[in-house]
Amino acid sequence: MNPRIHANDNIIERFYIPGGDGYSAFWRRDKSPIEVLELSKVLVSLRKISSHIGRNVGTVVWSGMELKDGIALDPTPIMGKYPVPAFKTDIMVGRTIQLSYEKTEWSERYKQLSLSQLDLPDNYAYKFNLFFDMCEKVYTDLLANVSVLGNYTEKARLWEIKEKRKTFINPPTDIELYHLWWDMAADRKGLKYKEEYVDRSVGGLLERTNLEKFYKKPLRMLNSIVDRLRYECPRIAGVSERGSFRKELYLSIWPGILEQIRFWPTDRSDPFLLADKYQDDIEKDDKKKKAVKATLISYADTIEKTIRKKAADYTEKVRSNVKNVDDVVRIKGNDVIMRVKNKVDKKLLHNLQFILKSVAHRKTVYSRGLKSGKIDRRRLYRASTTGTVFNHKKDLFRMVNNIVLLLDATGSMAEPNKWNQSEILIQTLFTALVNYNPNARLFAYNEVKNICHLTELYMNGIFYTVLPHGQTASGEAIIATALKLKSTQKKPLLIHITDGASNWGCGVVDAIKFCAKRKINLLTLGVGCSPGAKDALKKEYGNLLQFLDKTDDLPHLLRKLLNYSKWN
Numbered sequence: 001m002n003p004r005i006h007a008n009d010n011i012i013e014r015f016y017i018p019g020g021d022g023y024s025a026f027w028r029r030d031k032s033p034i035e036v037l038e039l040s041k042v043l044v045s046l047r048k049i050s051s052h053i054g055r056n057v058g059t060v061v062w063s064g065m066e067l068k069d070g071i072a073l074d075p076t077p078i079m080g081k082y083p084v085p086a087f088k089t090d091i092m093v094g095r096t097i098q099l100s101y102e103k104t105e106w107s108e109r110y111k112q113l114s115l116s117q118l119d120l121p122d123n124y125a126y127k128f129n130l131f132f133d134m135c136e137k138v139y140t141d142l143l144a145n146v147s148v149l150g151n152y153t154e155k156a157r158l159w160e161i162k163e164k165r166k167t168f169i170n171p172p173t174d175i176e177l178y179h180l181w182w183d184m185a186a187d188r189k190g191l192k193y194k195e196e197y198v199d200r201s202v203g204g205l206l207e208r209t210n211l212e213k214f215y216k217k218p219l220r221m222l223n224s225i226v227d228r229l230r231y232e233c234p235r236i237a238g239v240s241e242r243g244s245f246r247k248e249l250y251l252s253i254w255p256g257i258l259e260q261i262r263f264w265p266t267d268r269s270d271p272f273l274l275a276d277k278y279q280d281d282i283e284k285d286d287k288k289k290k291a292v293k294a295t296l297i298s299y300a301d302t303i304e305k306t307i308r309k310k311a312a313d314y315t316e317k318v319r320s321n322v323k324n325v326d327d328v329v330r331i332k333g334n335d336v337i338m339r340v341k342n343k344v345d346k347k348l349l350h351n352l353q354f355i356l357k358s359v360a361h362r363k364t365v366y367s368r369g370l371k372s373g374k375i376d377r378r379r380l381y382r383a384s385t386t387g388t389v390f391n392h393k394k395d396l397f398r399m400v401n402n403i404v405l406l407l408d409a410t411g412s413m414a415e416p417n418k419w420n421q422s423e424i425l426i427q428t429l430f431t432a433l434v435n436y437n438p439n440a441r442l443f444a445y446n447e448v449k450n451i452c453h454l455t456e457l458y459m460n461g462i463f464y465t466v467l468p469h470g471q472t473a474s475g476e477a478i479i480a481t482a483l484k485l486k487s488t489q490k491k492p493l494l495i496h497i498t499d500g501a502s503n504w505g506c507g508v509v510d511a512i513k514f515c516a517k518r519k520i521n522l523l524t525l526g527v528g529c530s531p532g533a534k535d536a537l538k539k540e541y542g543n544l545l546q547f548l549d550k551t552d553d554l555p556h557l558l559r560k561l562l563n564y565s566k567w568n
Contacts, residue, residue, distance in 0.1 A: 022086025023151055024093060027338055031083035036299045038082040039075065040306040042089060046073065046096045047307075048336055051449075053100035060096060064296035065303065071099045076292050077159070087155070094156025097149050101140035110243040111136075114251060124258065127174055130266050131257060134178035135225075135250050141186035142230050150188055157186055167268055167281075172214035175267040180215055181222045190230070193223045218260040221253050314454070314480035321479055322510035329505040331445075331476040334453035337464035343424045344431050351555040352432035359562050360397035360436045367392040399436040401493045401521070405429065406481050407457070408498035409444040414468040418499070418528050425527065425551060426497060427463055429558070434458075441484075445477035446470050452505065454480050471504035478511035482520050495561070496524045501536035508540045523561040 028045060032038045039062065047060045050071065058070025065072070073095060078088045102108070111132045120128055137157075144153040161179050168176045184192040197219045199211040228249055236242045268281065296303075312333030319328045368376055373390035383389050407426050413419050426442065433440045442458040447470020454477060457464045478496060485492040494515065502508050515522040526537050526547040537545055546557040 022088075022090040022155075024089040025086035027336070028086070028089060029337070029339070030335060033082050035079075035082055036302050037306060038084060039079075039296075039299065040303045042078065042084055042092065043303065044307055044335075045089075046092060049093055050096050050100040053097065054104035057100045057103045062296045062303070064293040065300045071096070071103065073099070074289075074292075075296065076289070079292060079295075090152055090155045091159045092156075094144075094152035094154070095160075097144050097153050098137065098140045098156060101143050102136055104239070105136075105140070105143075105246075106239055106243050107136040107140075110247045114247050117247075117251070118254075126270070127258065127261065127266055128254065130174055130178065131254065132250060134182060135229075135246070138182055138185045138226070139229050139233065139246060141182075142226075143234060145186070145188050145190075146234075153186075154188055157182065169265065169268050171211055172261075172264050173267060174261050174264055176211075177215050177218055177261065177264075180211075181219055184219070185223065185226045185229075193226045196220070218257055221256050221260075225249050225253055314476070314483060317483055318476050318479045318506070321514050322475070322506045324506050324510070327506045329452055329473050329476055330450070331452040331454060331473065331480050334455040334466075337455060337457070337466060340423065340463050340465035342463060343420075343427050345424055345428045345551070348428045348551060348554060349432055351552075352429060352558065353435060355555045355559050355562075356399065356432055356436050357397050359559070360399050363396045363398060365394050365396055367394070397436055399433070399493075400490045401437070402485050402490070403433050403437050403440040403493045404481055404485060404495070405433070405440070405442045406477060406494060406496045407442070407444040408472060408474065408477075408496075408500075409446040409455075409466050409468045410470050410472040411447075411468060412472065412500050419468055421551070422497070422499075422527060423465065425548075425554065426457075429495075429554065430458060443477075443481055445473070447473065447504070452476050472498070472500060472502050473505035474498060474502035475506045475508045475511040478508065478522065479514050482511075482515055482518060482522075485518075485520060492518075492520045494520055494522050496522065497527055498524065498537070499526065499528045500530075500533040501540050512541070512544070525557065525561070 024045075030041050032041060043060065043062060050057045050060050059067065060071045060073065061067050062075045063072040073092065075092070077091050077095075078084045081088075084092075111129070114132060115125060115128065118125075118128065141150070141153045141157060144150045161183055164175065164179055180197065184197070187193065197212060197216050199215075201211065229246070233242055233245055233249075236245055313330070314332065315328065315330045318331060319325050322328060367373075368379065368391045369382075369388045370390040370392055371388055373392045376389055376391040379389045379391075405426060407422065413422055430440065430442045441456065443454055444457050444466055445452055445454050446466055446468060447453070452470075452473040453466070455464075455466050457466070474496070478494065482492075482494060485494070512522060522544055524537070524541045524545045526534060526545060529537065529547055534547060537547075546561055548554055548557055
């Protein structure tokens with residue numbers, strides 16, 4: 001058996017899929033084996049990642065879909081196998097990051113400025129386009145290398161170099177030279193570009209087609225600008241100043257590069273120095289691209305509709321239920337989550353279950369028509385035929401209220417020990433509740449880029465987590481969570497766990513009124529609160545509040561909260 005197949009009590013929990021390893025395997029859980037749905041889900045993920053690069057990236061779409069301003073991605077690398085394997089997703093994430101940086105750094109604008117400044121004849125302008133594009137690829141990879149994003153751009157770069165190598169023609173060519181440079185200059189360790197180029201290919205070892213005699217000198221010139229791209233340019237404030245700096249840097253070495261490559265073909269599609277020798281191969285590639293594009297055009301509407309369903313925005317609904325409309329901050333649903341290990345405290349869980357059982361409703365369930373057990377007088381007539389005259393009685397305890405836990409995951413909870421204790425607390429409490437109400441739900445709220453995000457942390461028996469961050473918009477979060485509760489005859493229960501008062505948005509006064517109007521029992525549990533935070537919370541929540549200073553006190557406080565909600 002493959003060691004990566006995990007089994008528990010002879011039950012196979014998951015299968016190892018070759019090619020499934022990758023960075024995205026840690027965060028990408030929402031997948032589908034259906035092509036159109038899977039492409040939609042991957043696109044949603046890529047849009048979220050591109051939004052972290054900058055606000056002016058625009059919309060990310062698959063090439064073939066309608067686009068006004070943004071990035072059109074070629075999905076060819078990930079098409080054909082669904083769900084998309086993690087390593088292929090990594091490549092597409094890396095490509096998205098590279099293109100996003102090109103948008104935010106105005107690469108196209110400075111390429112056009114350079115071309116107009118040089119005023120080159122067509123054959124050299126074709127060469128300059130290729131040169132400038134590769135310089136910007138190196139620059140964007142160097143920007144990504146300073147963060148975790150560099151892991152993804154590295155995968156995209158290595159994959160693209162490998163694929164491009166299949167199309168190289170007899171050296172020397174511009175395209176081969178630039179891809180050799182890309183591999184050296186954007187290396188994450190930052191060492192390759194400091195060394196002289198050595199041809200380690202099979203041809204190079206045999207000294208028949210050693211590439212060093214073609215590429216060593218131009219690579220030395222190209223590598224001469226890497227230090228300035230790597231260290232100086234990112235420190236310049238202002239995107240136009242950085243763009244001008246790069247433009248002058250590229251133009252400073254262009255005459256020397258052109259002197260070396262003047263009579264080289266650029267690539268197999270060079271219209272100036274090559275005849276139609278590779279035309280058949282190019283036409284085959286074009287046909288494949290057209291087939292992919294036709295597929296995506298037929299999926300475009302479905303993909304956009306699927307994506308729109310996911311973008312839950314509660315802002316307008318919150319505004320319609322508060323008085324101070326101008327203070328309401330934007331609040332959206334979020335599905336960017338990370339799996340977290342089970343942190344349930346078994347002793348605390350036992351004590352909580354004892355409390356919950358005491359307030360739960362008992363329901364007696366009978367299993368009838370059995371061949372053993374207690375005699376069922378209503379089925380004695382079967383004694384002479386099947387003999388199934390016995391029954392078994394079982395008591396089930398259920399909390400009939402709709403129950404939702406809402407965890408404050410804002411910046412004040414970010415201290416590692418505090419967040420760890422909060423996760424232990426919330427997981428244990430939720431596990432106890434879900435035993436008596438399988439429909440119980442768990443949410444958390446935090447702020448990312450001036451938006452309050454509401455995230456569900458428990459799905460299909462698995463706990464997830466978010467990074468605690470930002471300001472506390474408790475009012476918006478409570479109303480948005482309350483909107484998710486279905487109106488039933490039994491009063492829903494919303495338990496809010498926080499360490500401080502709301503400091504952002506519309507406040508909690510209207511949220512408390514909204515819950516009262518909807519007959520929702522809003523209960524707040526203060527965890528790890530400072531004396532000042534306790535006073536502020538008391539002013540906001542009044543009798544709907546209890547403070548938890550020791551974890552062992554939770555069962556007792558939960559009983560008080562539940563009893564208060566029972567009689568109010």
